[in-house]
Amino acid sequence: MRIISLVPSHTEILFALGLGDQVVGVTSHCDYPPEVEKIQRVGLFGNPNIEKILSLQPDLVLLDSRLQGRCKQELQEAGVEVFDFFPFTLEGLFTGMERLINVAGGEDDARQVVDELRMKADQLIKRAKQHPSRRLIFVMGSDVLATPGPASMQYGALSALGLELYPVDFHISYLPLSWGDVAKFDPEILLVCGRVPGREEQKRCPGCSIKNRPCARDVEEIYHVAEIADVKAVKERKVFTVPCTFFCRPGPRLLEGMEWLVGMLEEDHVQNYDHRR
Numbered sequence: 591m592r593i594i595s596l597v598p599s600h601t602e603i604l605f606a607l608g609l610g611d612q613v614v615g616v617t618s619h620c621d622y623p624p625e626v627e628k629i630q631r632v633g634l635f636g637n638p639n640i641e642k643i644l645s646l647q648p649d650l651v652l653l654d655s656r657l658q659g660r661c662k663q664e665l666q667e668a669g670v671e672v673f674d675f676f677p678f679t680l681e682g683l684f685t686g687m688e689r690l691i692n693v694a695g696g697e698d699d700a701r702q703v704v705d706e707l708r709m710k711a712d713q714l715i716k717r718a719k720q721h722p723s724r725r726l727i728f729v730m731g732s733d734v735l736a737t738p739g740p741a742s743m744q745y746g747a748l749s750a751l752g753l754e755l756y757p758v759d760f761h762i763s764y765l766p767l768s769w770g771d772v773a774k775f776d777p778e779i780l781l782v783c784g785r786v787p788g789r790e791e792q793k794r795c796p797g798c799s800i801k802n803r804p805c806a807r808d809v810e811e812i813y814h815v816a817e818i819a820d821v822k823a824v825k826e827r828k829v830f831t832v833p834c835t836f837f838c839r840p841g842p843r844l845l846e847g848m849e850w851l852v853g854m855l856e857e858d859h860v861q862n863y864d865h866r867r
Contacts, residue, residue, distance in 0.1 A: 591612050591650060591694055592612065592614045592649045593609065593612045593613050593648060593649065593650045593651075593652065593694060594648040594650070594652070595615070595651075596635065596638045596651065597617070597620075597635065597652060597653060597675075598617070598619050598621065598635065598839055599840045599841040600675060601620040601622070601626060601652075602622055602623070602839065602841040603690065604690075604694075605625065605626075607694075607696050607700040607703055607704075608696065608699055608700050609690075609700070610623075613626075614630060615631070615632040615643060615646045616631065618633065618635070618796035619634060630642075630646060632646070634796055635657075640661060643670075644665075648670055650672075650693065651672050652673045652675060653673070653675075654675065654676045655674045656763075671693075673689075676743075676840075678740065678742060678745070680708075680746060683743065683841075684704055684707060684708045684711075707842060707845060710845055710849075711845060714845065714848050715752070718751035718851075718852045721855055721856065723754050724754065724778045724779050724855065725777045725779070726748065726753045726777055726781065727755065727775055728755075728782075729767075729772060729781070729782045730782075730783050730804065730838075733801075734766065735766065735769070736764040736765060736766050737756050737758065737767055738758075738764055739759065739761075739763055739764060739765050740758060740759075741761055741762055741763040742763045742764060743837075743840035743844070744837045744838060745758070747848055750848075751852065751855075756775050769815055769818050773820065777821065777822065777823045778826075779823050779828045780812070780818075780823035780824070780828065780829045781830050781832050782830070782831055782832070783805055783807065783832065784807035784808065784809060784812075784833075785805065785808060786832070805833065807831060812824075812829050813829060832850075835847070836850065836851075
């Protein structure tokens with residue numbers, strides 16, 4: 591089967607399931623795993639090139655119709671099978687992977703991968719819920735701020751860990767907000783898009799023209815935002831910059847972000863316990 595992926599997370603899923611050798615096209619934003627470097631590019635994630643896609647004669651195209659609805663329609667009109675996938679929950683992610691295995695003809699090894707991911711997620715959830723719930727907000731963007739809502743995978747992953755998140759209506763994917771809104775919520779933990787201390791700055795994504803890229807932000811910048819100076823997370827130095835791969839790509843590496851966060855919660859619990867002794 592000839593497969594094209596128009597979403598970076600879908601590309602990662604294909605390779606994790608052992609279907610990478612069937613992938614003949616990806617977008618310029620698909621940068622993991624390293625094997626994708628040699629695969630034909632078919633445009634940007636937000637603007638796939640329908641002519642290039644059709645020229646590769648795919649049997650199956652993976653996409654997210656929330657952003658690629660027009661592309662989906664054109665592909666279906668051309669008789670190309672489409673796998674439309676945008677999970678909001680961990681179980682939605684895993685069942686979607688299982689559906690993909692059925693569609694693409696994956697082997698038993700692929701199902702084992704999903705079983706192991708589901709088991710790891712369950713273990714992380716159990717670890718997280720051994721500790722008191724914490725107020726947490728994930729702030730995305732730089733000049734314009736937003737936080738994930740229930741119609742997003744970021745919210746699904748964070749809420750699964752039993753965290754108290756910023757209140758957002760169930761049908762909203764991303765809610766615009768201000769630093770003043772963050773201050774009113776007074777989170778105990780503040781996550782922001784940015785560069786992880788000690789890691790190299792992320793390369794500019796293809797087509798990105800943002801002057802103040804949130805992915806390149808240093809955590810110390812947040813500590814100097816005047817509007818949140820009295821927020822508990824700021825006072826207690828519980829502000830963390832996180833890369834896109836931690837929570838913004840609903841695929842296998844999402845669990846790495848969850849594991850990092852659970853480890854941070856456990857370390858914080860131990861520190862608080864020591865302070866009370």
